[in-house]
Amino acid sequence: MSNNNNDGASAVTSAGTVHSEAGHGSLVVEDLQAWYGRFRAVANLSLTITPRAVTAIIGPSGCGKSTFLRCINRMHEVARGARAAGKVLLDGDDVYAPDADPVQVRRHIGMVFQKPNPFPMMSVYDNVVAGLKLAGVKNRAMLDEVAERSLRRAALWDEVNDKLNNSGAALSGGQQQRLCIARALAMEPQVLLMDEPCSALDPVATSKIEDLIRELRQNYTIVIVTHNMQQAARVSDHTAFLLLDEDRAGRLVEYGPTSQLFTNPQDRRTEDYITGRFG
Amino acid sequence: MSRPAASAPPMRAAFVQPPRPSPFNRNASSGSARSRYLVDGVMRGLIVSAAAAGVFLLLVILLYVVVRGLPALNLDFFTQRPLPYGEVGGGVAPALLGTLEMLTVASLLGVPIGIGTAIYLSEYGRGPFASIVRFVVDLIAGLPSIVVGVFVWALMVRHVVGNYNGLAGSVALAIIMIPIVTRTVEEMLRLVPDTYREAALGLGLPRWKTIMAVVLPTARAGLITGVVLSMARAGGETAPLLLTALGNQFFSADLLAPMAALPVQIYNYAVAPYDDWHTKAWGSALVLILVISLLSLATRLSTRNTLGER
Structure with missing residues (x-):
């Protein structure tokens, strides 16, 4: 699964079209619903996410953005009482198929969380290769190679190559978040989910992560939840706007190319939100 | 109100404002504040003595066992x-x-x-x-x-x-x-x-x-x-x-x-x-x-x- 370097084939879809392209990390969400206990957090959500592009999910607090994101790699169901229904097709394969193994799903769809969470008892090196090492890879040369490649892709190699054996928790917040990105990239996922990856970071660290997201777009399908509309405008190719409906469940209001959604929204509620009239 | 820089010549005494008591001065504070200091001091004293009593008891036990037990210890x-x-x-x-x-x-x-x-x-x-x-x-x-x-x-x-x-x-x-x-x-x-x-x-x-x-x-x-x-x-x-x-x-x-x-x-x-x-x-x-x-x-x-x- 490491055909991630053919930049030519991954030309960013021209703005204005939202369509899928099989085999490169395309995601099709069909009629997805998510519950916490009896409370429905996401209602009947369908959308098609362009491969090798950045899709931003925006919306006010509590509108189900994160829940939706966590449904994509079946992390939602980890919480107590949480469940989801519907279809999420990764390159045509349903991650919610009855015989689908959530553990395998998460190896193909990586995730970066809101707060940087490197494993505190592991070194920088061990953090990066944790997924492979714990999955049973023992080949030291291969692990070394993966560690360096992942850290380079996460734009962290130059800053940490002399402290690979130090604790991952000793890095700065921004470095820790890039370490977490490197850790996710080491598993060679097709899709990278990011749940407000900059909300705990300062502006300088944020802009580094944003540069990185623009860089990674060439090889990965990225879905990013963000609170920050400017961030969505800066990094994403497509934007989905979610809002609570009258049942307090998150619903997709508008989805389209970022430039269009921010300059010429089709829905009144989108316009109100992006112009700061509420939210 | 601005103070003269260190290098400037001292102002004439007549123009110097009389010293104004700081609002943060603990001696100038009201009676309720003073009783607050008192309660704070008493509580802190109680806590420290509780800690000291605990450690003291443990030390006495340990010391007593050492004093009484040491004469029995030898290689045999x-x-x-x-x-x-x-x-x-x-x-x-x-x-x-x-x-x-x-x-x-x-x-x-x-x-x-x-x-x-x-x-x-x-x-x-x-x-x-x-x-x-x-x-x-x-x-x-x-x-x-x-x-x-x-x-x-x-x-x-x-x-x-x-x-x-x-x-x-x-x-x-x-x-x-x-x-x-x-x-x-x-x-x-x-x-x-x-x-x-x-x-x-x-x-x-x-x-x-x-x-x-x-x-x-x-x-x-x-x-x-x-x-x-x-x-x-x-x-x-x-x-x-x-x-x-x-x-x-x-x-x-x-x-x-x-x-x-x-x-x-x-x-x-x-x-x-x-x-x-x-x-x-x-x-x-x-x-x-x-x-x-x-x-x-x-x-x-x-x-x-x-x-x-x-």
């Missing part, structure tokens, strides 16, 4: 078996070995069960079964140790083995250790933030591997505290051992035969009417304290985090 005390009254010398070596052996076996039995129960309660336990488990663990924790001793006596001394034996002692100690390990370790596992579990699950690790490779190592220090605490508690138990291991004046490593133990040895020496044996009781108590301190030190050192020393 650590290497010889106890001698009948009237004979000079002798030691508590069989009790030392018996305590170490029974503690080891009890740890091998109790620590995995305790940690396993803790993992179940913290990582999996939901619903009525978990509540029952938690209730039973609390119940065992509150059980007087003599009751544990009687139970094991009825089960293992009367029936399974047929005589007093070291294995029964170990089982009794293990039963005492399990709830201590479980409750301590469960609390420690709950302190591990969920973000680490999510990070591991998000990497495509199965639940059990997440627990083994991420949750347990993160709570390592707490795990060790729980184990050491339970070993210290079990190492000092006397009543259940009197009913199970019985004690032994001779060297015996046979788990199916009566086995000596330091607390039992202390008891036997202390209730005897001989001054020499009383000294030996104090000496044994000192040895027991040393053994438990060394055990916890060794456990901590051997499981130290080696990050950065790779």
Whole structure:
């Protein structure tokens, strides 16, 4: 699964079209619903996410953005009482198929969380290769190679190559978040989910992560939840706007190319939100 | 109002504003504030004296045991078996070995069960079964140790083995250790933030591997505290051992035969009417304290985090 370097084939879809392209990390969400206990957090959500592009999910607090994101790699169901229904097709394969193994799903769809969470008892090196090492890879040369490649892709190699054996928790917040990105990239996922990856970071660290997201777009399908509309405008190719409906469940209001959604929204509620009239 | 710079010539006194009392001056504050300082001082004094009293008591006990026990200590005390009254010398070596052996076996039995129960309660336990488990663990924790001793006596001394034996002692100690390990370790596992579990699950690790490779190592220090605490508690138990291991004046490593133990040895020496044996009781108590301190030190050192020393 490491055909991630053919930049030519991954030309960013021209703005204005939202369509899928099989085999490169395309995601099709069909009629997805998510519950916490009896409370429905996401209602009947369908959308098609362009491969090798950045899709931003925006919306006010509590509108189900994160829940939706966590449904994509079946992390939602980890919480107590949480469940989801519907279809999420990764390159045509349903991650919610009855015989689908959530553990395998998460190896193909990586995730970066809101707060940087490197494993505190592991070194920088061990953090990066944790997924492979714990999955049973023992080949030291291969692990070394993966560690360096992942850290380079996460734009962290130059800053940490002399402290690979130090604790991952000793890095700065921004470095820790890039370490977490490197850790996710080491598993060679097709899709990278990011749940407000900059909300705990300062502006300088944020802009580094944003540069990185623009860089990674060439090889990965990225879905990013963000609170920050400017961030969505800066990094994403497509934007989905979610809002609570009258049942307090998150619903997709508008989805389209970022430039269009921010300059010429089709829905009144989108316009109100992006112009700061509420939210 | 601006103050002159340091280099500027001093202003003429007539233009200098009279000193205005600072609103933050504690002497100028109102009566209610003054009583607040008083209450603060009294409370702080109470807390410090409570801490001092606790440490003082412990130090007095420790010092007293050292003073009374030290005269009994010599090489023979650590290497010889106890001698009948009237004979000079002798030691508590069989009790030392018996305590170490029974503690080891009890740890091998109790620590995995305790940690396993803790993992179940913290990582999996939901619903009525978990509540029952938690209730039973609390119940065992509150059980007087003599009751544990009687139970094991009825089960293992009367029936399974047929005589007093070291294995029964170990089982009794293990039963005492399990709830201590479980409750301590469960609390420690709950302190591990969920973000680490999510990070591991998000990497495509199965639940059990997440627990083994991420949750347990993160709570390592707490795990060790729980184990050491339970070993210290079990190492000092006397009543259940009197009913199970019985004690032994001779060297015996046979788990199916009566086995000596330091607390039992202390008891036997202390209730005897001989001054020499009383000294030996104090000496044994000192040895027991040393053994438990060394055990916890060794456990901590051997499981130290080696990050950065790779």
